[in-house]
Amino acid sequence: MGAVKTKRMPRAVREQQMLDAAVRTFGRRGYMAASMDEIAELAGVSKPLVYLYLNSKEDLFTACIRREAAALTEAVRAGVRREAPADSQLWEGLGAFFTHTAQNPDGWAVLHLQARTHGEPFASEVAAMRAEIVAFVTQLILAAAREAHRDPDLPESEVAGLAEALVGAAEALADWANATPGVTAREAAATLMNFSWSGLGNLMAGRPWSPPAGAQPVAAHEVSG
């Protein structure tokens, strides 16, 4: 009777169970070390059924990346009220981001660590998600510049760099928060707002930081090769 129940489970539900098991295994063991045997056992299904539904380890990993990337961007999008002031939007977006990464540490490990370094098409899947988040943050910073009634001609390269810095800081803080007992999503978001927002605010208001007198010069010529 148990077997009959199992067989009647809809394919979509069964697939989600496989993906749950796969995200957990890939996130904790890494892509290379994860075995299809372990994933099937954790999902409570046979290994041939995993291959029947999801074709290969590569396709299973791609499906994990897509599901986790969609869940993360949806969580951030849902957490932000687009009509709110820019700093509220950033605060809400960061809060939603850190809440989601804390609640889904294995999914975050798949996206941030595993997906980026095992070649195509994995890297391009996660790069597309990251580009979407950077574009969203860039728009927030541009909106803040407009709200400040200041330089609407702030070079896009400068804003792109700020958005990259903020996303990179958020990624590092999510890793840190997940590895550090007692750190809440709220604390991580507040740390990043403290770190960044006043600085951005000063920049928008035309008060950029400038090197103090006596500081060593930094090469201004382009050095990337």
Added chain:
Amino acid sequence: MGAVKTKRMPRAVREQQMLDAAVRTFGRRGYMAASMDEIAELAGVSKPLVYLYLNSKEDLFTACIRREAAALTEAVRAGVRREAPADSQLWEGLGAFFTHTAQNPDGWAVLHLQARTHGEPFASEVAAMRAEIVAFVTQLILAAAREAHRDPDLPESEVAGLAEALVGAAEALADWANATPGVTAREAAATLMNFSWSGLGNLMAGRPWSPPAGAQPVAAHEVSG
């Protein structure tokens, strides 16, 4: 005669040539896809000689990580005058960091992308380097707090988070600068100082950012599992 010259080349010099070729190949192709044939050819030596000197692909990769990590931390350390004010030290350290990562994009790719996701002992090699840099930045931020003659009891967890945020932002900006034509090390460093320093300065002076009235609440309970 060329052959005689080649044979007389000291082992240390030959090893550095092999490591140069290996860093370039690992950085551009990734650890898995890089072949010992390609590395030997690029170094202008036979494959057996690479194995004789560096034992295995794993040991060669470890040697690359160690050399590139030591070069990066040494570049940052050498770029900072420890007696300077905290913001000058941070500016000089960031300038040295972005100059080094721009001049050594393959070494940076080995450290930031490749080394972290191919299991032990690679991950722990690069984690040790990163911890050293985070500790250095933490000290800078603590020094800034002392200079500001404010709260010397600023919780270490808060400072640790700020240092993580700054290092994460610098990592993301190095990737971005290396992938974006026309971005100089000076611009990357100035972007990060603009982004972070005024915010840190306000925080140190007891003016933290706080959520605006009407912002959505962010969960204050710990959610990491």
